Amino acid sequence: MSEIESRGYVRPEVLVSTDWVASHLNDPGIRIVESNEDPLLYSSGHIPGAVEVDWTRDLNDQVRRDYLGREGFEALMRRIGVTKDTTVIFYGDKNNWWATYALWVFQLFGHDKAKIMDGGRIKWVNEGRELSKDTPSYPASDYKAADRDDKRIRAFRDQVLQHVEAKKPLVDVRSPDEYTGKKLHMPEYPNEGALRGGHIPGAASVPWAKAINPEDGTFKTAEELRALYEKEAKIKPEDDVIVYCRIGERSSHTWFVLTNLLGYNKVRNYDGSWTEWGNLVGVPIER
Amino acid sequence: MAMPEKLTDTLDALSMVSDRGERIQLLIDTAGRFREVPPSLAQRPFGEEHRVPACESEAYVFSQERPDGSLDYYFAVENPQGISAKAMAVILGEALSGAPPEQVAEVPQDIVYQVFGRELSMGKSMGLMGIVGMVSALAKRQSDAKRA
Numbered sequence: 001m002s003e004i005e006s007r008g009y010v011r012p013e014v015l016v017s018t019d020w021v022a023s024h025l026n027d028p029g030i031r032i033v034e035s036n037e038d039p040l041l042y043s044s045g046h047i048p049g050a051v052e053v054d055w056t057r058d059l060n061d062q063v064r065r066d067y068l069g070r071e072g073f074e075a076l077m078r079r080i081g082v083t084k085d086t087t088v089i090f091y092g093d094k095n096n097w098w099a100t101y102a103l104w105v106f107q108l109f110g111h112d113k114a115k116i117m118d119g120g121r122i123k124w125v126n127e128g129r130e131l132s133k134d135t136p137s138y139p140a141s142d143y144k145a146a147d148r149d150d151k152r153i154r155a156f157r158d159q160v161l162q163h164v165e166a167k168k169p170l171v172d173v174r175s176p177d178e179y180t181g182k183k184l185h186m187p188e189y190p191n192e193g194a195l196r197g198g199h200i201p202g203a204a205s206v207p208w209a210k211a212i213n214p215e216d217g218t219f220k221t222a223e224e225l226r227a228l229y230e231k232e233a234k235i236k237p238e239d240d241v242i243v244y245c246r247i248g249e250r251s252s253h254t255w256f257v258l259t260n261l262l263g264y265n266k267v268r269n270y271d272g273s274w275t276e277w278g279n280l281v282g283v284p285i286e287r
Numbered sequence: 288m289a290m291p292e293k294l295t296d297t298l299d300a301l302s303m304v305s306d307r308g309e310r311i312q313l314l315i316d317t318a319g320r321f322r323e324v325p326p327s328l329a330q331r332p333f334g335e336e337h338r339v340p341a342c343e344s345e346a347y348v349f350s351q352e353r354p355d356g357s358l359d360y361y362f363a364v365e366n367p368q369g370i371s372a373k374a375m376a377v378i379l380g381e382a383l384s385g386a387p388p389e390q391v392a393e394v395p396q397d398i399v400y401q402v403f404g405r406e407l408s409m410g411k412s413m414g415l416m417g418i419v420g421m422v423s424a425l426a427k428r429q430s431d432a433k434r435a
Binding site: 037038039040041043044054055056057094121122125193246247249275 | 369410
């Protein structure tokens, strides 16, 4: 049993170790993808053979606030040489926060052959592993994407409002000061992109990074995660759960944890998140 | 009020680099010049009053007065992956140290978009703007003290 398997996850196969990645650098069935918040990191050195998928340029519609459509996703996959059979290994900065975001977007298009490198970029770097500044190039694929499915793992504001009225569970993964609305009112803190502070009524506060071991960026064990989400936040695997943050990036990390590591059946990411809810007229807010 | 001359020159030079890859490489090289605040001025643990609000790279800003009343600006960035914060710190330190504090106090925070482009996440842009804001706040304090 591998160390990752020993942690008791429901779907341990969604994680790979840095050792595993190091031994699959030249595997033609694998495409390693770095996704970061910091736009300079990839070019400063990345895992040899890794391509970059940038959330603003590659995953978002460039005009509307939305993700790319089927044609855009198809073009992206063709450009990075990914086929339907390619397993995509995501990693990145901020404890894989942006890597899980990219994985979540890939799953909107049904590309389920996707995994996360446990510990992300910082673990690879701290282990003294090789970094490359070469930008790799792969033969374009003929990837044919499915239409984006926004029903399964994505939630929109009207659905969130119905969710609140039905008193179903939500998880707010922002910092405690964002959850209480305190941050919006602290002098010298920039506006969080919302006119009102607080949280969606009924939402439990579980900051996303609590799922991570701070010393090496790896995910906590299933037992530790259950203590966090089930004992503290009082949610259960059979629940219909909506997670949110500010724009849906941090909450995609929690979506990944609940869905894949703890095996929750129905978790949706509300990517409108606080930048939408905190600006909506007339919706309920708690502080 | 006019922007400090060196900062204007820096931003003009960056605006000439239209290729994204070239600009990124230029900023990476810039970050490579980062030197942490000297121990004679500040040592760990750095005071919270120096910490940049909202900067997830845990950046700190310090200043030291020159004989002419202007300031030298120094920085610390605790996140080893905080390469953009380091690049921003180098640009601000090189372009604003020694500039008239009343000019530095008026530097707009959105110069981060002139430096990095519009492709910044909200969190990243807030952190970088926070560094600019902290430098401006130190300059404003100095400017007010000079006037008093």
